[in-house]
Amino acid sequence: MGDPLRDDSWLVGKGITLSVLQNPLRTRLEVTGEEVFLAPPHWHLHHGEEHTVLKGRVKLMQNGVTKILTPADGTVYTPPRMTHSLESFPGEEFSMDEVATPSAETTAQKIIFFRNLFAPGVLQSFFSAMQVFYFGDGYPVFPFGIRWIEWLFVVVVGGWLAPLLGYKLPDKRLRLDPNRFPPSKKD
Structure with a gap:
């Protein structure tokens, strides 16, 4: 459980694991509470995100408004172009699934x-x-x-x-911007 380029689960911080799950395809973030998980404020031009808290709670900020999400909230959608961030609570376990939209x-x-x-x-x-x-x-x-x-x-x-400067992507298949990288573009 260590190499993100080969494994379906890998550590992204102390007690923070990111996993790839199938049926349906999604990522799962699991936090033990040893370290706070933080995805700083950012936005996406071409894709949205669906977040579903499975266990515990997490702070989700959308356009400056912070909500505390729990499993009772179901799936919460962040549309393209919306500023958002995620932050776990110190010392608390939580688990969340994420799906990117539209497909x-x-x-x-x-x-x-x-x-x-x-x-x-x-x-x-x-x-x-x-x-x-x-x-x-x-x-x-x-x-x-x-x-x-x-x-x-x-x-x-x-x-x-x-x-x-000579930097290269570790996995060159990344092409999330459909306008910059149309499906017909080959490397």
Whole structure:
């Protein structure tokens, strides 16, 4: 349970496991409480996300409004272009499933996004992480909140500078932006 490029479960932090599940295809995040899980504020241009808490609770922020989700909330949808973040509670266990929308192919691409993001060394390298965001339809939120600047930052740093500096995706199948990478495009 260690290599995100080969295994269906891998550690992403102390006591934090991400798994790929089938029927239906989805990812499962499991947190023991040893370390807080945090997905900082970000947004996606082309895909949404469905989050279903199975156990415990998690903070979900959508467009500045924070909600505490529990299993009683069912599935909560975050549409494309909506700023969102997730944060677990210190010392608390929780488990959550995530599906990317609009299709199973989108979820398959999101899994490849996670495999790239959590590959060894990627999160320790700013350029590697921005390259994964570029290919994975992910955009960080800056304090001034101007979307086109956030988008342009990822395109310039992740799409142009990272390759010029020799950075390469660990798994090159990542193509979450259908406008940038139409289905007919071949590498």
